[in-house]
Amino acid sequence: MFITGRRKTELDAAVETIGSAAATAVTGDIANLDDLDRLYETVHSRGRGLDVLFANTAIAEFVPLDQITEEHFDTLFGINVRGTLFTVQKALPVLNEGASVILNGSTNGDVGAEAFGVYAASKAATRSFARTWANELKGRGIRVNTITPGPTDTPGLSGLASDEAQAGVFRQHLAAQVPLGRLGRPEEIAAAVAFLASDQSSFITGSSLYVDGGVNQI
Template sequence: MNTFQQHTSLITGGNSGIGYATAKLFKAKGANVIITGRNTDAIAKASTELGVTGYVSDQASLQAIDALVASIKSEFGTLDSIFLNAGVAEFQAFEQASESHFDTLMDINVKGVFFTLQKLLPILNEGGSVIFNTSVNASVGMPNSAVYSASKAAIIGMSRILATELAPKNIRVNCISPGPVETPVYEKLGMNSEELNGFSKLLSEKILLKRFAQAEEIAQLASFLASSDSSFITGTEVIIDGGLTVNPVIN
C-alpha cells in the first residue's frame, strides 16, 4: 500500500547503500523523493535508476547546503521528512589518529549534519519527521573507532535536544542506529579481501542473528519513522543490529 502520497522526503547520501534502499522504498510508497551525494556521476546514475530528483551536494560545505536548500525550496516548496543519512566511516587507532582524520569525520558527520538540518528547518512542514542515521558504534566500544564513535554519539545526544526544541511544531526527531549492514562502506576500509572477510566473520559471530543487515531492512525502519505510523515516537534511538549490542565486546 502506498503510504507516502503527497509526501516529499529528502534523503542525504541517497546514491548508495542505506540511502539508496530508502529512496527506492519511499518512491515505491508514493513519495516525492530527493537524494543528495558528493559524486556527480553516482547521483546521476542513482536518480535515473530510482526515478527521483538528485542534487550534488557536499555536506561538509555550508555554501553547498545553502544551495541545496534553495534548490529544494524552488522546486518542491517544503519537505515532510528528512533522513540525514550521509556520512563517512573511517577508522584509525587512537594513538595514530591524525588531526585530518578527526576534522574530516567531525566536519561531515557532525557539523555538516547539524547545519544541514538547521538550514532545512524553515522548509520542513509542521508535523514532519527528522531521522538521523547513527550507529551502534556510538556505544559498543569497537577498537579503532574513537572518532567515528564520537561523531555518532554527538548526533544521538543532539537528537534528544532537537526533539525537545521542535516538539512545539509537532516535528518528531529520532535516530536509527544500525549494526553492520551490507553496504559499500565496508569496501572503503582499506582492507584486502582476506582481511575484510575475516572482519565480517568476526562481526557476524558477535551478532545473535549471525549475519549483517540488508540495507532494505534499515529502509523499512526509516519508512516507519517517517510515516504517521510512528506519530507518538520522538527523541528515541532505535537500535537495529540483529542483537549485536547484547554481546557488545568486539576484539
C-alpha cells in the same frame, strides 16, 4: 523527493531507480555549507516543503588513540557531526509542520570498539542531537529520531578493510558477533527509516531505533 551526495554517477543511478518524475538530485557535499544552501534553495524553488529529512551521512576509519591526527578528527567530525548539524539547521525553513527528521547513528556510538574512538564519538554526538532537537522542535510538531544500524553489508563496511580478502574476513568476524548470525542488509535499514518517516511512528520522537540483529541488545 530530493537526494544529494558528492558522487554524481551514483545520484544519477538513484534517480533512474526511483524515477525522474519523483526524484531530483542535487550534487553537493554536506560539509560544504554553500552546497547545503543550494540544496535547500532547490527545494524552496519547487514550492514544496519537506515532510521527511533523512540526514544519512557517515564516514569512518580505524585509527588507534596514539595515531589520531588533527586531520582525521576534523574530517570525521566535519562530516558526521558538523555536516549533520547544518543539514538539519539549514532545512528548518523548508521543514513542514509535523515533519519527521531522521539522523543516521550507529551502534558504535554505544560501545568502545578498539581504534574507532573518533567515529564512535561522532555517532554519540548524533544521538545527543536527536534528543535535543526533538525538544527544540516539538512546538512545530516535528519529530526527530535516530536510526541506529548494526554491522550492515555495504561497500562502506568493506571499505574499512585494507583489501578485498581482508574485507571478507572482516565481514565474517562482524557477522559472528551478531546474535542473528549475519550482517544486516541495506533494505532492512531502509525499511526502518521508512517506518520513522511514516505516520506509523507518529508518537515516537527523541528515540533511537536499533536495527542491529541484537548485537547491542543481547
